[in-house]
Amino acid sequence: MQPRTAIFDLDGTLVDSAPDLMGTLNFILAREGLPALPLEKAHSLVGAGARALLERGFAVCGLAVEPARMDVLFGDFLDHYGKHLADKTVAFDGVEKALKTLKARGWILGVCTNKPTDLSVRLLEALRLAPYFSAICGRDAFAWFKPDPRHLTLSIEAAGGDPAHAIMVGDSKTDIDTALRAGLPSVCVDFGYTDIPATQLGATRVISHFDQLISAIDAITGLTAQPALSK
Ligand SMILES: O=C(O)COP(=O)(O)O
Numbered sequence: 001m002q003p004r005t006a007i008f009d010l011d012g013t014l015v016d017s018a019p020d021l022m023g024t025l026n027f028i029l030a031r032e033g034l035p036a037l038p039l040e041k042a043h044s045l046v047g048a049g050a051r052a053l054l055e056r057g058f059a060v061c062g063l064a065v066e067p068a069r070m071d072v073l074f075g076d077f078l079d080h081y082g083k084h085l086a087d088k089t090v091a092f093d094g095v096e097k098a099l100k101t102l103k104a105r106g107w108i109l110g111v112c113t114n115k116p117t118d119l120s121v122r123l124l125e126a127l128r129l130a131p132y133f134s135a136i137c138g139r140d141a142f143a144w145f146k147p148d149p150r151h152l153t154l155s156i157e158a159a160g161g162d163p164a165h166a167i168m169v170g171d172s173k174t175d176i177d178t179a180l181r182a183g184l185p186s187v188c189v190d191f192g193y194t195d196i197p198a199t200q201l202g203a204t205r206v207i208s209h210f211d212q213l214i215s216a217i218d219a220i221t222g223l224t225a226q227p228a229l230s231k
């Protein structure tokens with residue numbers, strides 16, 4: 001059988017990174033004399049990359065920032081976050097067990113995230129998850145990024161997989177839209193960072209814990225096998 005590829009989103013899917021992302025956002029806001037935003041705000045702020053997080057954070061505080069000033073703040077954000085990216089961030093429960101099981105079954109694994117590639121690699125290394133992945137492709141890895149489907153299809157190819165035999169696992173509208181545009185099935189976790197309920201995003205399957213990932217994937221691969229079986 002053709003090896004299959006599972007591509008994972010990072011923030012809100014594999015890792016609960018909100019405490020460190022929001023910690024850095026609040027560090028920048030405090031420096032600008034603005035009040036801290038609560039951790040729960042991560043649901044509406046995280047998902048489109050660090051720059052969007054920063055811009056959205058200032059917008060929530062009612063402040064429009066000039067692009068040139070935003071460039072400087074973004075540099076400061078990356079600098080601070082880079083030093084704190086694994087302070088409080090942990091993998092979601094059951095992640096490593098699920099990755100191990102998929103690997104043992106011969107699946108190719110990869111990451112497709114809107115986080116910068118270098119930070120994504122460093123975070124996954126700090127959490128000892130990097131060795132599971134054949135490719136870790138951030139927002140800057142290609143000329144396109146999620147929800148552009150080429151970020152996903154190129155990540156699959158970078159991992160050595162075939163987009164015709166792949167699935168996306170994510171937590172947000174961005175991830176599921178990307179999978180839909182690429183014509184791929186998807187699994188959406190319902191514990192990530194999104195204001196829209198996971199069940200409303202159009203994913204093929206929704207899971208509430210990584211312990212449910214393997215059966216969700218089995219159901220999807222069973223579904224994709226059905227047309228061939230009925231021929
Ligand atoms: O950090 C972000 O805003 C996005 O990251 P994700 O694509 O891994 O969810």
Ligand SMILES: [Mg+2]
Pocket residue numbers: 009010011012013047170171172192193
């Ligand atoms: Mg995410």
